Amino acid sequence: MTKLYADGAQVLAVAPMMDWTDRCCRYFHRQITRDSLLYTEMVVADAVIHGARERLLGFDACEHPVALQLGGSDPVKLAAAARIGEDYGYDEINLNVGCPSDRVQSGTFGACLMKTPELVADCVSAMKAAVRIPVTVKCRIGVDHQDPEPALDTLADQVFAAGTDALWVHARKAWLEGLSPKENREIPPLDYDRVYRLKARLPHRFIGINGGVQTLDEARGHLRHVDGVMLGRAAYHTPAVLAGADALLRGEEAGELDHAGLIDAMADYSDAHIAAGGRLGHITRHMVGLFHGLSGARRYRQILSTDANKPGARSDVLRTAFAAVGAAHESEAA
Template structure:
């Protein structure tokens, strides 16, 4: 078994959200978090524009590449390519319920095929020297979550994975959209706790319904790691609490001025490479959630970043509309 990174907190892979621009912002706020790419399909890695699909800023480390697929050979080669790009971890998606993954018989569909999951993970693990992990659901459709999750977990352990991340809900492959699958199936944290108790030597991480870092931290008495998704994206400033609530460091106010300066510089580099300002600013919309002036911040970025001629200085213009609660933050 490959040794796992010293991870206690991760930001979940989220399609259309956790691209390289989003991850740069998240890293700026949470230096210790493990960040994940969006799911990238193995065939795309093998045949697509790898620099576009897999490129990242060195500041994003530690960074995991999540791959989708069900062909062990293709997954192994995709994992090998990912390692060569410099990723710190390769993760197999066994949880996404979208129509796209169903048509390709991977993602959450693999919950029904634990033996195939094991073969895929074994092939990936043999192909790379970095940790190989899996992210799964507790079951799909009418499956009984206990044997369903145990079967996939046991296959993963036998394959030599370094960690099992579990989204503590079933996925319904028929009748629910991907968005509904993140909200409607009931959470079952106890099922994940029981898995960890049954596999004391395996890293088991919990995902699903963790709206704040504080709420996530409360689970660390029962599992090894916690993973936030939508809460981290919609209120990225909460990620600044990872250092104190997860790692026990002294709490410090966010130096928003420094964050803004960094993001202006980053946006400038992104645009110089041919990108658009809105590629960066769309991930910053929730940065001042709950602060006076947040509505105006959102309005400026949403409406003006997409206009022709918009420059990174627009971020500073929007920041000038925010009135921070803390004097220390306001002075930063």
């Protein structure tokens, strides 16, 4: 087990989010927080085994610690995909037992696996036998008409018995019938106390919490009850929330985010990405919320949303957008 899940260690993480936490997003987040654990989007085990691996799994060395989230329900395939992920250099393999999308349900994995905890345990056991890095699980508190008390306890007991190093719990039910994936992120009520009770029952196991966490102050509150906190949409839409993450974990006072240095780093990364055949929009789409709530943020978003997606757009667009923020601050100070 790595120091990520060592006894007494606390972890802040950016949750795996489909269509969002790709390698460009993770590089951006890593410039804001050095210590937080970053997750890939969910990658289906079959795709890892048979697909374009570099496109699916490639990442920059600066992203460490970074975890690969897998989707699947076949222990043999998941073990093979986990082994490939370890060979690529990932620090952790995570099994998705929480995604409620139709596509995931049709493949009999994701949140529907809450109904078959024995199968989840078999998957964990196979992956643990295949790799030396931590294997973890991310789940819901239950699905559909399950009672979250026995449902979560049963899953937790099974996966820890199978050797999982950590259990990350999205503190909502998933409704597989009647709610869309977006509605499943918002409508089922949050039940943080259910996750706290799980941790109290399993004091020597790593239990992390996810769902609806908006600020680091909220994260600090959760860390009085559990071992780790995942920020999802808040980290994506308002990435500056991550600026104090490292200080929180170290028990230090948070400093100011170096916006200028961050923009310089992302401009350099953009130039390299474009030179390798990518587009500026691949990167800037993850950065539109950087100045949320600050003067000039609207103009910054406008520039990125329009100019960054034009053919031939280069990193000067990013610098121009940043300059608009600076101009707004100068105007306010005048």
